[in-house]
Every structure is written in structure tokens, then in C-alpha cells.
Amino acid sequence: MHYDYLVVGAGLFGAVFAHEMTKKGKTCLVIEKRDHIAGNIYTKDWNGINVHWYGAHIFHTSNKETWDYVNRFAEFNHFVNSPMAVYQDELYNMPFNMNTFSKLWGIKTPAEAKAKIEEQKAALGITEPKNLEEQALSLVGTDVYTKLVKGYTEKQWGRDCKELPAFIIKRLPMRFTYDNNYFNDRYQGIPVGGYTGIVEKMLEGIEVCLNTDYREFVAQTSDTFGKILYTGMIDEYFDYKLGELEYRSLRFEHELIEGEDNYQGNAVVNYTERKIPYTRIIEHKHFEFGKQPDTVITREYPADWKKGDEPYYPINNERNDALFAKYQELAEAEENVLFGGRLGQYRYYDMDKVIEAALEMVKSQAKFVFTGE
Numbered sequence: 001m002h003y004d005y006l007v008v009g010a011g012l013f014g015a016v017f018a019h020e021m022t023k024k025g026k027t028c029l030v031i032e033k034r035d036h037i038a039g040n041i042y043t044k045d046w047n048g049i050n051v052h053w054y055g056a057h058i059f060h061t062s063n064k065e066t067w068d069y070v071n072r073f074a075e076f077n078h079f080v081n082s083p084m085a086v087y088q089d090e091l092y093n094m095p096f097n098m099n100t101f102s103k104l105w106g107i108k109t110p111a112e113a114k115a116k117i118e119e120q121k122a123a124l125g126i127t128e129p130k131n132l133e134e135q136a137l138s139l140v141g142t143d144v145y146t147k148l149v150k151g152y153t154e155k156q157w158g159r160d161c162k163e164l165p166a167f168i169i170k171r172l173p174m175r176f177t178y179d180n181n182y183f184n185d186r187y188q189g190i191p192v193g194g195y196t197g198i199v200e201k202m203l204e205g206i207e208v209c210l211n212t213d214y215r216e217f218v219a220q221t222s223d224t225f226g227k228i229l230y231t232g233m234i235d236e237y238f239d240y241k242l243g244e245l246e247y248r249s250l251r252f253e254h255e256l257i258e259g260e261d262n263y264q265g266n267a268v269v270n271y272t273e274r275k276i277p278y279t280r281i282i283e284h285k286h287f288e289f290g291k292q293p294d295t296v297i298t299r300e301y302p303a304d305w306k307k308g309d310e311p312y313y314p315i316n317n318e319r320n321d322a323l324f325a326k327y328q329e330l331a332e333a334e335e336n337v338l339f340g341g342r343l344g345q346y347r348y349y350d351m352d353k354v355i356e357a358a359l360e361m362v363k364s365q366a367k368f369v370f371t372g373e
Contacts, residue, residue: 001223001224002027002223002224002225002226003027003028003029003223003224003225003226004021004026004027004028004225004226004227005017005018005021005026005027005028005029005225005226005227005228005229006028006029006031006218006223006225006227006228006229007028007029007030007031007228007229007231008031008214008228008229008230008231008232009030009031009032009033009039009229009230009231009232009341010030010031010032010034010037010038010039010199010203010208010210011038011039011040011041011199011231011341012038012039012041012199012341012351012354012355012358013039013231013340013341013344013354013357013358014030014039014229014231014340014341014358015030015037015038015199015202015203016202016354016355016358016359016362017229017340017358017361017362018030018202018203018206019202019203019206020358020359020362021362021365022205022206024362024366028206028207029206029207029209029223029225030203030206030207030208030209031208031209031212031214031217032208032209032210032211032212033211033212033213033214033232034210034211035210035211036196036210037196037199037200037203037208037210038195038196038198038199038200039054039199040054040055040057040312041054041057041195041196041198041199041351042054042195042196043194043195043196044194044196045194046254046256046296047256047258047292047294047296048290048292049284049285049290049292049294049295049296050193050194050284050287050288051254051284051296051298052194052195052282052284052287052298053252053254054250054252054312055250055252055282055298055300055312056267056268056280056282056287057195057351058079058081058182058183058188058189058190058287059076059187059188059189059190059191059351059352060081060183060185060187060188060350060352061185061186061187061188061350061352062184062185062186062187063352063356064186064187066352066355066356067186067187067352069355069359070191070198070351070352070355073191073197073198073201073202074191074192074193074195074197074198074201075191075192076189076190076191076192077189077190077191077192077288077289078189079188079189079190079267079287079288079289080180080181080182080188081181081182081183081188081267081268082094082180082181082182082266083182083266083267083268083269083270083280084266084268084269084270085148085152085269085270085271085272086269086270086271086272087147087148087151087272087273088273090103090147091103092104092147092148093180094148094180094182094270095173095174095175095180095182096140096144096148096172096173096174096175097174097175097176097177097178097179097180098110098113098175098176098177098178098179099178099180100144100148101113101116101117101176104143104144104147105143110176110177113176114176116141116143117140117141117144117174118141119141120141120142120143121137121138121139121141123142124137124138124141124142126138129166130166131161131162131163131164131165131166132153132161132162132164132165132166132168132169133145133150133160133161133162133164134166135166135167135168135169136149136150136153136161136169136172139169139171139172140172140174144172144174147272148272149172149272150272150274151272151273151274151275151276152270152271152272152279153169154274155274155277155278155279155302156248156279156302157248157302158302158303158304165317167317168317190287190288192288214230214232226336227336227337227338227365228336228337228338229338229339229340229361230337230338230339230340230344231339231340231341231343231344232343232344233245233247233311233343233344234324234327234328234331234339234343234344234345234346235323235327237337237339237344238327238330240307242323242326242327242330243323244307245314245315245320245323245324245327245346246305246314246315246317246319246320247305247311247312247313247314247315248302248303248304248305248311248312248313248315249302249303249304249305249309249310249311249312250300250301250302250303250310250312251300251301251302251303252298252299252300252301253278253298253299253300253301254296254297254298255296255297255298255299256294256295256296257294257295257296257297258294259293259294260294260295261291261292261293261294261295262283262295263281263283263295263297264281264283264297265283265286266283266286267282267283267284267286267287268280268281268282268283269281269283277301278299278300278301279300279301279302280299280300281297281298281299281300282297282298282300283295283296283297284296284297284298311343313342313348314342314343314346314347314348316346316347316348320346324346327346338361338365340357340358340361341354341357342354345357
């Protein structure tokens with residue numbers, strides 16, 4: 001059979017693209033290496049709780065068109081992301097705001113908080129930060145860095161902050177208001193019933209093959225395709241011929257706690273000491289204000305990536321960005337193959353940006369396909 005598009009990856013980017021091209025009368029076949037659709041936004045029902053299987057995902061955007069678009073596929077609740085942070089036996093509000101500063105120093109006003117931070121920065125006397133530690137200290141002072149930045153960052157990167165380059169942290173946002181909302185975006189929420197349902201609706205009427213490896217599939221199939229949208233790792237597509245791009249990986253440890261209706265009282269609690277191996281604990285029922293008698297928690301562990309591991313985040317430093325630019329040249333020369341998503345375009349995308357990038361690709365394809373330009 002002939003399809004207009006082979007879409008490699010049933011995550012959000014691939015699903016939006018396949019949905020929109022199908023609406024335009026094009027035929028799409030979607031293949032997915034995992035045993036489920038929805039990629040990293042996959043949610044799984046466990047004892048009536050929608051578990052964010054690959055870590056917490058909160059949809060947020062300031063783009064009304066994007067918000068309206070995603071609301072076609074689900075009803076969103078009014079969840080506001082307000083994580084907490086644990087350091088030793090102390091509990092702090094995130095992001096860094098007046099609640100955080102009040103707990104740290106027993107102060108009440110923004111002027112007091114700013115004075116304390118400036119006093120600490122002045123005492124350090126850092127003018128040209130040589131590493132990430134000095135950069136962070138020069139931005140937020142000693143107390144915020146020591147208790148809320150240092151250990152968490154070292155766990156994320158697997159290295160001491162003194163060994164990390166300063167440019168990794170360009171700024172550390174501090175809010176001098178009593179506002180625990182992590183995001184500044186106009187629209188925010190969680191889809192009622194989880195994210196998997198969104199992708200299911202997008203892929204209605206489209207043929208999807210799970211547990212399907214791209215290379216094995218194209219070697220064996222008799223189907224033909226006008227174009228391919230590849231949302232996997234761009235360096236893997238080209239057999240790493242120019243070298244490996246670097247990624248960060250994650251490991252998730254899920255636990256059902258029966259008879260416990262409220263484990264930590266908040267959806268996300270960060271653990272900022274380096275000696276605690278996980279970066280955060282997620283209690284999923286709080287995303288949807290659940291009243292179930294049991295609860296499900298997830299401990300999230302950062303991990304170094306090596307070939308064969310699941311990549312989650314591209315590491316956009318000078319070395320990798322230069323290598324990606326070379327892979328982009330190969331991609332542009334690849335006839336009838338498109339590259340999309342975090343891995344195909346080697347950039348960090350929030351969910352709203354994934355949707356916007358996929359819709360932009362749809363527009364460019366529609367222009368080419370339907371006008372012949």
C-alpha cells in the first residue's frame with residue numbers, strides 16, 4: 001500500500017502532524033517503538049489515578065491559539081504548578097519567591113529580601129564567574145544556592161557545580177511576590193483523564209503500529225511512502241556517522257501505596273540535597289485533585305545517557321550545537337525526510353512549543369503539497 005507519510009514516533013509532535021495531514025486528505029501510517037502511544041506525555045491509569053509515566057507534565061502556554069487547539073482534544077482543569085523543595089528537614093516554596101525568602105531569613109518585605117541577597121553577593125565579590133557554582137552564587141547569593149540550587153543541579157548533571165561551565169545557568173528567576181505559581185503563562189492546566197486521551201483523539205482513524213522499530217520496518221515492509229517524518233534521534237538516523245550527540249536520561253520508580261490517601265500533600269516535591277539520589281517525588285493524584293483512598297508516587301532519578309538508553313533532554317552546549325548543525329546539513333540533503341520533535345530537532349521543547357512546531361511543519365508541507373511551490 002502507498003501512504004503519503006510515514007510518521008516515525010507516536011508522541012505529541014507526530015500525532016499533531018498525522019492528525020492535521022489526515023484532515024487535509026493525506027494518508028499517514030504511524031509507527032512507534034514503544035508499546036504505547038503519546039511518547040513522554042503518556043499517562044497510565046493505576047487504581048483510578050492517572051500516572052504521568054515519564055515525569056510530571058503540566059501544560060502551560062501564553063499562546064491562545066495553542067491553548068484553544070489542545071482544548072479541542074480534552075477538557076483541562078485549573079491545576080497550577082506550585083512545587084515544594086526539601087532541604088534536610090526544611091521545606092521551601094518554589095520558584096524562589098517571597099515565601100521562600102521569608103522561610104530562609106524570617107523577613108517579610110521585598111526590600112528586606114533584596115537587601116539580604118545583595119549583601120551575600122557583595123560578600124562573595126564574584127565579578128567573572130569561572131564555573132556554574134560561581135555563576136549561581138553571583139546571581140542568588142549563598143543561602144539560596146547552597147540549599148536550593150547546588151545539590152539539585154549536581155544530581156541533574158551528574159557532576160560537581162565547580163566542574164560545570166558557567167553558561168549553563170544564564171539566570172535564576174527570583175520573584176519578590178508571595179506567588180507560588182511556577183509558570184508565568186496565561187493558560188495552564190492538566191487534561192482531565194490524562195494526556196494519553198489527547199493523543200488517542202488525534203490519532204483516531206489513523207493506522208498505528210506499536211512495538212515497531214523504524215529500521216526493521218523499512219527493511220521489511222512492502223509499503224511505499226511519499227515522505228517520512230522522523231521524530232527519533234537525528235544522529236541515530238544517520239548511524240552516528242558524524243559522532244554522538246549528548247543527552248540526559250531519566251529513571252522513574254513508580255510505587256502504589258495502598259491505604260494512603262495523601263503521601264506528601266503536593267504534586268511535586270523536589271529534594272535538593274545531593275546525597276538523596278532522586279531529584280523529586282511526584283504524587284500524581286494531586287494533578288487532578290484526586291480523592292482516591294490510595295496514592296501513586298514516582299521517584300525521579302537523573303541518569304547519564306549512553307547509546308541504547310532512553311534520551312529525554314538534549315544537552316545544548318557549544319560542542320553539541322556545532323555537531324547538530326552538521327547533522328542538519330545532512331538532514332536538509334535527505335530527500336523526502338522531515339525531522340521533528342525534541343530529538344529530531346535537538347532542542348528542548350515544552351508541550352506548547354511541540355504543538356506549534358508541528359503545526360508550522362504542517363503549514364510548510366501543505367504549501368508545498370497543495371500549491372506545488
